[in-house]
Amino acid sequence: MVMTSAGRRRALLAVAGAAVLVLAGCSSGGEAGAAGENVTATRDAAIHETEQGAAQDAVAPVPTSEGDWQGVAEALGRQGTLSNETVYRVSFPRADLSVTSQGVQIAPGFALGSYAAFARYPDTTMVMGDLVVTEQELQQVTTALQDNGIGQTAVHKHLLAHEPPIWWTHFEAAGPDPVALARGIRAALDQTATPPAGSGSPSTGQLDLDTAAIDAALGTAGSAEGGIYKFSFARAETVSMHGRVLPPAMGVTTAINFQPTGGGNAAINGDFVMTADEVQGVIQALREGGIEIVELHNHTLAEQPRLFYMHFWANDDGAALAQTLARAVDAHNVRPVG
Numbered sequence: 001m002v003m004t005s006a007g008r009r010r011a012l013l014a015v016a017g018a019a020v021l022v023l024a025g026c027s028s029g030g031e032a033g034a035a036g037e038n039v040t041a042t043r044d045a046a047i048h049e050t051e052q053g054a055a056q057d058a059v060a061p062v063p064t065s066e067g068d069w070q071g072v073a074e075a076l077g078r079q080g081t082l083s084n085e086t087v088y089r090v091s092f093p094r095a096d097l098s099v100t101s102q103g104v105q106i107a108p109g110f111a112l113g114s115y116a117a118f119a120r121y122p123d124t125t126m127v128m129g130d131l132v133v134t135e136q137e138l139q140q141v142t143t144a145l146q147d148n149g150i151g152q153t154a155v156h157k158h159l160l161a162h163e164p165p166i167w168w169t170h171f172e173a174a175g176p177d178p179v180a181l182a183r184g185i186r187a188a189l190d191q192t193a194t195p196p197a198g199s200g201s202p203s204t205g206q207l208d209l210d211t212a213a214i215d216a217a218l219g220t221a222g223s224a225e226g227g228i229y230k231f232s233f234a235r236a237e238t239v240s241m242h243g244r245v246l247p248p249a250m251g252v253t254t255a256i257n258f259q260p261t262g263g264g265n266a267a268i269n270g271d272f273v274m275t276a277d278e279v280q281g282v283i284q285a286l287r288e289g290g291i292e293i294v295e296l297h298n299h300t301l302a303e304q305p306r307l308f309y310m311h312f313w314a315n316d317d318g319a320a321l322a323q324t325l326a327r328a329v330d331a332h333n334v335r336p337v338g
Contacts, residue, residue, distance in 0.1 A: 097164075102267075150171050153299060
C-alpha cells in the first residue's frame, strides 16, 4: 500500500505520541528530566516535519493581471497594487483619524493602515487583511464582516496607551467570486469613517533620518512612503493555510516602520512574525536595546507553521534603534522582501 504524504505525517505524529507515553511511563527520579527532553525533542521533530509536509503539499496562487482585479477595485472604491503577479493588495489608510501615542502624532502610514490582500488559486480566491477601527466602530464592523461571510481571526491593539482608543481586526475569507468577497469587506468599511481614495496629503519631503545608517544596520534598503521609512522581511520558509501557499504580500511579513520625530530620532512600530521557538529570542533582543513590547498575538488561525506576531515601540535615535532591530531580525528566520 502506498502511503500519502498526509498519511505519513499522521503516522509520524502517532509515533511521537507513542514515544511520549513510553518515555513518560518508564522515567522516574533523575531519569525523568532526560526523558522529558527526549519527549520534547521527538514531539518537536514530528511537528516540524508535519509543518514542512503541509507546506510542500500546498497549492500556489496562480498568476493574474491588473485587469483580473478590476471588479475588486470597483467594489472597494479604490485601486490596489499587484505583487509578483499573484497578490492584489488594496490599502485604506485612516487619514481621518488624529491619534497620539506617548506624545507622538501617529501618521496613517505608520500604524493606521487598513488593507485587504487577494490571491487567486485554482479552486478559489482567498482574501486576508486588517481593518483599523475606532472603539465606537468595532461592533458594527464585526457585524458587517460576519453578515457577509468574512471571518475574523484576531482583534487587538498595535499601540500602547493612545487616544482615541483604536482597535485592529484581522480577517480572512475564501470563495469563487472575488468581487463578492470585496463587497463584504466594503460593507465593513462602510461602517467606519475611512476616507475615500486620494484623501490626505502624503509627505514627499526629505526624511529627517540617517537612512544610510539605518539601511546598513538592517542589511537592506528601506522605502520612503508617505513620510515613513519602511522595511519588510518575509519568512524564509513556505507558509501555507488551508492547503494553499501564502505569499508574503498576504501579510505574512515582519514589518518595521520609522516615523521621524526630529533631530534624527524616530518612533518605531510594526510587528515581527515568528514561530513559537523564536519568540523569546526576539523579545530579548528588543528589550536589550530598550524597545518596548506592545502585543504578542496571532493574526490568523490555521497557518503552517504556526506563527505569532509581536508589535513593538520606541522613540529614540533612529540609527541606534536600527542596530537593536537588526539583532531582533537576526533572531528569527526571515529574509528581506525584494
